[in-house]
Amino acid sequence: MQNPFTTTFSKNPGFSYIATEQTNEILENFRYENPSESVYKITGVRGSGKTVILAKIEEQMKNEDFAANNWIVFDVSPARDLLVQIAAMLQKEGFGKKSSKGKSVSLSASVLGNGGGISISSEKENVFFDIGVEIEEMLKKVQKKGKKILIGIDEVSKTKEMIQFASEYGKWLRNAYPVYLVCTGLYENIMEVSNVKNLTFFRRATTIKTEQLNFVRMSEMYRRLLNIDLDEARQMAKFTKGYAYAFQELGSLYFKKHEDETLADLIPDLKSELFAYSYEKIWEELTDSDRFLVRLLTEKAEYKREEVLLLMGEKAGSYSMYRDRLLKKGILDSRQSYISFSLPFFADYIKEYCN
Numbered sequence: 602m603q604n605p606f607t608t609t610f611s612k613n614p615g616f617s618y619i620a621t622e623q624t625n626e627i628l629e630n631f632r633y634e635n636p637s638e639s640v641y642k643i644t645g646v647r648g649s650g651k652t653v654i655l656a657k658i659e660e661q662m663k664n665e666d667f668a669a670n671n672w673i674v675f676d677v678s679p680a681r682d683l684l685v686q687i688a689a690m691l692q693k694e695g696f697g698k699k700s701s702k703g704k705s706v707s708l709s710a711s712v713l714g715n716g717g718g719i720s721i722s723s724e725k726e727n728v729f730f731d732i733g734v735e736i737e738e739m740l741k742k743v744q745k746k747g748k749k750i751l752i753g754i755d756e757v758s759k760t761k762e763m764i765q766f767a768s769e770y771g772k773w774l775r776n777a778y779p780v781y782l783v784c785t786g787l788y789e790n791i792m793e794v795s796n797v798k799n800l801t802f803f804r805r806a807t808t809i810k811t812e813q814l815n816f817v818r819m820s821e822m823y824r825r826l827l828n829i830d831l832d833e834a835r836q837m838a839k840f841t842k843g844y845a846y847a848f849q850e851l852g853s854l855y856f857k858k859h860e861d862e863t864l865a866d867l868i869p870d871l872k873s874e875l876f877a878y879s880y881e882k883i884w885e886e887l888t889d890s891d892r893f894l895v896r897l898l899t900e901k902a903e904y905k906r907e908e909v910l911l912l913m914g915e916k917a918g919s920y921s922m923y924r925d926r927l928l929k930k931g932i933l934d935s936r937q938s939y940i941s942f943s944l945p946f947f948a949d950y951i952k953e954y955c956n
Contacts, residue, residue, distance in 0.1 A: 605826045606852035608874070611652045611755070613660075614849060617826060619818045623809045624654050627783060628661055631672070631751070636781065638807050639774060642795075643785040645811030646931030646944065648846030648879045651785040652755050654811070658783055659753050671748045679754050683766035684732050687752065688739070696739040733769050740778040754784040759793040767794065771802050782806075787886070788930045811931065813843025813943065827855055833864060840868065842945040850874050872946045880950045883932070894923045895932065896956065899948040903941035 605616035623643070630636045643651045661667065663674050675690045677683050691697065743750060752770075757763055773780045786794075795804040819838035824831055837855065841847040854867045854874075887895070897912040898904055909924075910917040924940060927933040934943040942948055 604853055604856050606849045606856060608846075608850050608853050610648065610846075610878075613653060613656045617822060617849060617852060618653070618657070619814050619822060619848075620657075621650065621654060621812065621814070623811065624657050627654075627658055627809065631662065631667070631781065632670075634670075639780075640782045640802065640806035641784070642791050642803075642806055642808045643783065643811065644788045644791050644808060644929070644931075647787070647883055648844065649811040649931055650814075650845035651811055653845070654809075655753050655755055655783055655785050659751070662751055671746075672751060673743075673748055674751045674753065676753050679757055679760065679763060681762070683754070683762050684736065684769060687766075688732055688736050691736065691739040691743070691750075696742045698738075733772070736769065737773070737776070737778075740773060740776075740780060744779055749779040749781065752780065752782045754782070756790075757784045757786040757794060758790040759797065763794060764797055764800075767797070767800050767803055771800065774802055789886070810929070811845075813934075814841075814845055814848055816843065819843070819848055823852060823855075826852065829855075836864060840864075840871070840945060842943065844944055846879055847871065847875060847945050872949060875944075875946060876950050876954065880944070880947060881954075883944075884950070884955060887932075890919070890923055891927055891930075891932070892955070894920075894927065895942075895947075896951060898940070898942065899952050903936070903939045906938045906940075909940065 607614040607617065627641050630638050643654055645651050659674050659676055662672050673694060675687060677686050677690075740750075754763075770780070770782060791808070794800065797803075816835075816838050819841065820831065820834045823829065823834035823837050827834070837851055838848075841851055851867065851871050854870055855864070858867060884892075893916070894909075894913070897909065904912075906920070910920055913920055924933065924935075928935060928940075931943060932947070933940050
């Protein structure tokens with residue numbers, strides 16, 4: 602039997618996929634004839650399932666149900682010129698200019714090669730070419746034909762290409778073109794783009810934060826796919842703390858374990874995988890202030906506010922700011938006046954490798 606669990610980052614887990622409320626919320630909005638929200642920003646810590654949410658949204662919106670309602674999905678790479686990709690996709694869908702013979706006119710190779718902007722075409726009339734203007738002309742045709750475009754971008758960051766795209770997208774919104782955007786990114790990267798001048802629409806767009814996977818759904822998935830009793834399945838779900846990457850990794854380890862191995866025997870391997878392929882990168886991306894606070898939280902499962910203030914000493918006045926940033930990044934969970942790590946065994950990683 603094939604291993605049903607997927608440990609590769611950014612890959613759709615398929616058989617072991619657990620539906621989330623965030624996915625359902627976004628899809629429900631797009632089912633309306635005139636969706637109330639045009640832009641969603643999905644944030645969360647590495648390995649928490651941001652890409653999976655985006656992939657599921659794109660998958661659902663490519664099926665017959667959404668296609669029948671005139672949706673077209675563009676999956677765009679942030680590593681290349683976004684406007685050029687969108688122009689090429691619109692062209693491929695038949696929204697480009699037509700020649701006198703009725704054939705589509707391709708975008709000039711020189712413009713595609715230099716990433717857009719204004720350029721003179723190679724045609725005899727020497728007309729000016731601006732990729733933003735060309736896309737708007739195609740979007741008018743999209744609108745006239747009653748179609749709607751969903752643009753999906755995974756792992757956005759503050760790059761020249763992203764800023765150019767976002768600036769153009771703001772114009773499309775103002776002109777009420779039927780173009781919608783769902784993007785993912787780490788909290789700090791999303792914030793960098795949100796704070797760019799003149800991108801007010803992006804700053805105000807709906808932010809969806811990944812959440813811990815549902816405990817009951819994880820338990821049932823383990824029980825069904827691994828053919829184990831409910832008690833052990835629940836124990837496995839508890840170990841993962843709802844962290845999507847840990848859920849997949851522990852499921853994969855259990856699937857491959859030897860008959861004489863127990864669940865407890867798998868935990869060192871689980872920790873090793875989490876440390877090497879997730880936590881090391883998460884730690885690198887934390888600021889000095891973030892690291893200062895999390896280093897104080899490694900001796901207990903959770904800490905009350907007053908306890909943390911004492912541990913922080915002269916930096917206690919910055920507690921709320923540090924805590925809120927780590928909550929938004931997905932590193933911490935809060936419960937009334939208590940805080941704790943949202944990631945399984947993250948305290949062990951800090952104690953063993955970061956002190």
